[in-house]
Amino acid sequence: MIQKISASISVELIYDHRQHTVTPRRLFWNGRLFRTTQLGLHHTQHQGQTLLHFFSVVSQGLFFKLKLDTDTLHWTLEEISDGLAN
Amino acid sequence: MAWLTEFGFNPAPATVMHLDINSCFATIEQQANPLLRGKPIAVAAYNSPQGCLLAPSVEAKKLGLKVGMRVREGLILCPDLIVLTPDPEKYRSVHHSLKKILSEYTSVVIPKSIDEFVLDFSGTPSFTRGLSIVALEIKRRLKEELGEYLTVSIGLAPNRFLAKTASNLHKPDGLDEINKSNFLKVYQQLSLTDLTGIARSSSLRLNQAGIYTVLDFFQADLQALHLAFSSISGHHWFQRLHGWEVDQTEWAVKSFGHSYSLPKFLTKPADLAPILSKLVEKVGFRLRKSNFQARGVHLGLLFQDHQYWHQGSSFTQPIFLSQDIYRAAYHLLSQSPHHLPVRYLAVSCYGLVPGNSIQLGFFEDHLKKENLVKALDQINLRWGNFTITPATMVTAKDLVQDRISFGR
Numbered sequence: 001m002i003q004k005i006s007a008s009i010s011v012e013l014i015y016d017h018r019q020h021t022v023t024p025r026r027l028f029w030n031g032r033l034f035r036t037t038q039l040g041l042h043h044t045q046h047q048g049q050t051l052l053h054f055f056s057v058v059s060q061g062l063f064f065k066l067k068l069d070t071d072t073l074h075w076t077l078e079e080i081s082d083g084l085a086n
Numbered sequence: 087m088a089w090l091t092e093f094g095f096n097p098a099p100a101t102v103m104h105l106d107i108n109s110c111f112a113t114i115e116q117q118a119n120p121l122l123r124g125k126p127i128a129v130a131a132y133n134s135p136q137g138c139l140l141a142p143s144v145e146a147k148k149l150g151l152k153v154g155m156r157v158r159e160g161l162i163l164c165p166d167l168i169v170l171t172p173d174p175e176k177y178r179s180v181h182h183s184l185k186k187i188l189s190e191y192t193s194v195v196i197p198k199s200i201d202e203f204v205l206d207f208s209g210t211p212s213f214t215r216g217l218s219i220v221a222l223e224i225k226r227r228l229k230e231e232l233g234e235y236l237t238v239s240i241g242l243a244p245n246r247f248l249a250k251t252a253s254n255l256h257k258p259d260g261l262d263e264i265n266k267s268n269f270l271k272v273y274q275q276l277s278l279t280d281l282t283g284i285a286r287s288s289s290l291r292l293n294q295a296g297i298y299t300v301l302d303f304f305q306a307d308l309q310a311l312h313l314a315f316s317s318i319s320g321h322h323w324f325q326r327l328h329g330w331e332v333d334q335t336e337w338a339v340k341s342f343g344h345s346y347s348l349p350k351f352l353t354k355p356a357d358l359a360p361i362l363s364k365l366v367e368k369v370g371f372r373l374r375k376s377n378f379q380a381r382g383v384h385l386g387l388l389f390q391d392h393q394y395w396h397q398g399s400s401f402t403q404p405i406f407l408s409q410d411i412y413r414a415a416y417h418l419l420s421q422s423p424h425h426l427p428v429r430y431l432a433v434s435c436y437g438l439v440p441g442n443s444i445q446l447g448f449f450e451d452h453l454k455k456e457n458l459v460k461a462l463d464q465i466n467l468r469w470g471n472f473t474i475t476p477a478t479m480v481t482a483k484d485l486v487q488d489r490i491s492f493g494r
Contacts, residue, residue, distance in 0.1 A: 002170070041118035041233055043179035048470035054176070056118035063119045083121025085168045086133070 002081040009077040011066060024055050024066055029077055034059035054078070096329030097266050100217055100242040103205040104249035105188070105224070107180075108237045108258035110201035111141035114180050115170055117233035127168040130157050132349060140172065144258050177201075183232050191220055196336070204246055217242045221261050246333045247326040250282055269329065273300040291315070303327060339376065343384075343434025344368045351390050351427035355419045358428060363479035365433045366415055367472070370408030373435055374463060379404035381437030383411055385418040388430035395422055396432075404439050407459055409476070411435060 010028035015021075022042070027034040040056040040063075053068040065079035107113065111129040116122045126146035130137040135158035142151035142160070149164045160167050181200050188195045194206035207213040212220050221240045228236055241252025242263040252262040255272070264272050278289040278300060295314035297303050304327045311320030322332045344365045352358050373380060381404050386396040397418045405411060415433050466473050 038120050040120050041114070041176070041180075043118075043176050045175040045179065048466075048468045048473070050470075058120050061121070063121050065118075081119060081121065083119065083125070083168075085166050 001084055001086050002079060005077045005080055007077050009066065009075050011068075011075040013068075024057055027057075027059065027064060027066070027077075034062070034064070036064075094328065095266050095269055096244045098244045098329075100244055100249070100263050100265055101206060101208045101213060102243055102246050102249040102331075103207065103217060103221060104241040104243075104246065104253040105203045105205065106239045106241075106250075106253045106257075107184070107201040108239055109141055109144050109147065111172060111177055112143035112146070113236055114177055114233075115173070116143060117180075117235040118176060120235075122168060123235055125168060126151070126164045126166060127170060128157075128160055129170050129172050130160075131172070131347065133157060133169045133171055134349065135161075136349075137169070138347075180232060180236070184228065187224065187227055187231065191224070202250075204249065218261065218263065225259070225261070244329045245326065245331040247282070248329055251276075251280075254280070254282075264329075266329070270301070270304075273304055273327075276300045278303065288315075300327075339378075340438065341384075341434045341436040342369050342373045342376070342378070342380075342438075343432060345386070345430065345432035347430050348428060351429050353425060353427045355416070355422075358419060358431060359416065360479050361431060362415055362419060362433065363412055363476055364472075365431065366412040367408050367475060367479060369433060369435055370406070370411050371463060371466065371471075373411075373438075374406055374441065374459065377441035378435075378438045379406040379441055380411070380435035381405075381439060382435065383414040383418065384432075384434045384436055385415050386430075386432040387419075387422060387424070387428050389424055389426040390429050391426060393424060393426070395424055397421060398436070400437060404437070406441065407455055412476070412478070 007029070011024050012026040014023050014025045016023075023039050024036055027036065036057040036059045038058040040058065041054075042056075043054050045052045045054065051070045053070065055066045055068070057064050057066065061082065063079075063081040063083060064077060067076040067078050068074075069076070112127055115127060115129060124145060126143060126149055128139045128142040128146050128151060130139050132138075135156065137157040139151060139153060139155045139157065139160055141153065146160070146164060146167060151160050151163055151167070157169055160169070177200055181197070185195060185197065185203065188203055188205060191212045192205050192207050192210045196204045198204055207217060207220070221242065225238060225240070228238060237259040239253045239257050239260040240262075241249045241254070243249040243252050244265065248264040248269070251272075252264045253260065255262040278284050278292060278298070279286065281300065284292070292298075292303060292314055295306070295310055297306055297310070297314065303323070306314075306324075308321060308324050311324050314320055315323070325332045346361055346365060348361070382398055382400040384396065384398040386394065388394050399414050399418055401414075405414070411433075462474050
């Protein structure tokens with residue numbers, strides 16, 4: 001089931017200078033801590049002139065779509081899914 | 087043109103690559119969300135039962151799902167089907183990243199649609215490495231740099247048409263070449279409607295000319311093909327099937343249009359007005375962004391009973407303001423002789439002229455209008471689409487979402 005959320009979320013982001021990769025490592029949302037196990041896709045989008053980064057990650061059997069607003073550096077949880085049909 | 091027949095099949099090696107992302111939207115969703123991998127999923131225009139399937143995943147295709155089916159039909163074939171609505175920016179982002187990789191191999195990278203590229207390697211250093219080696223390297227880099235679940239089918243040939251044909255031979259993740267050594271063998275495996283551009287009606291037309299197979303088509307002489315198509319098309323098909331290039335023409339933009347399938351059918355022009363207004367805003371913005379003005383506006387309506395009505399309106403003075411396009415489109419809408427529920431609405435601008443060719447009128451201050459619309463467009467560019475909108479489209483704010491067209 002896929003749920004659109006649009007809620008503020010705490011994210012710990014790691015930049016690896018050797019691999020040149022950027023990955024959200026831990027998320028804190030709804031009173032729970034999630035350690036990410038897989039990054040599915042990282043993509044970007046412009047909303048007007050604001051650059052948004054989207055990270056699609058998996059943690060503890062759940063999928064999270066995270067948005068980083070590069071103007072405010074605030075994170076938003078856009079979507080959550082358990083990978084099952086609605 | 088009889089001299090053409092003396093040339094036979096093009097003996098040149100393959101220089102054209104056609105690359106096609108397999109089940110594009112669905113595979114990108116499976117790449118983004120690893121929990122969806124290996125499962126039957128489909129991206130549909132809407133997730134309601136009447137929603138049209140835009141991209142079933144490879145797993146869903148194996149269960150018989152096809153592009154164009156309704157969500158309801160998909161769920162009958164596959165009750166566990168996971169239906170997603172499109173995320174165009176995600177697909178555009180993958181498209182741009184892939185284009186960036188491809189541009190490292192040749193400067194001639196032509197996007198044919200969101201999921202298809204044509205590359206011409208003539209005279210490039212990549213060509214000397216061998217196109218099969220380059221194709222395998224592109225496949226590997228796609229997985230390493232964009233995502234391990236993404237696959238592409240690649241076709242190689244001396245012309246664009248045969249490169250596309252080759253890319254369709256094995257899906258997903260295929261790599262095939264059509265050249266002077268194997269073209270007859272490939273043609274034997276194909277039916278007429280397997281060829282891009284030959285639909286059922288063209289196939290029937292060819293049947294009437296005694297052409298029933300792709301081999302017959304290849305062996306037919308120019309005169310027979312000219313008679314079958316009654317146009318220059320016969321001549322073009324002769325060349326395509328013989329491996330010569332006829333599809334290199336890049337067509338200029340002739341119109342800007344947007345359309346919308348209504349989830350709830352509406353009858354009164356006043357009820358359709360907000361949707362029309364939003365479509366016009368999108369058309370007007372793209373028209374001005376490409377620095378064009380239009381000498382005509384066209385409106386198309388598909389009714390609940392599948393009757394189609396369309397009308398165009400031309401002007402002596404070109405227009406560029408969304409307000410003027412809306413006025414013309416609404417006038418056309420109110421002229422429709424049918425008062426039936428509308429299921430599909432399309433509006434476009436045609437008769438394009440360069441944006442800097444404004445003729446100053448006696449009664450209207452065009453410069454003032456132009457400055458105003460430029461300021462509005464700049465606000466929308468800075469803060470995002472539809473930051474400032476006409477009052478007429480307020481109720482259509484969440485309707486007419488961003489979509490990716492199937493063409494270029």
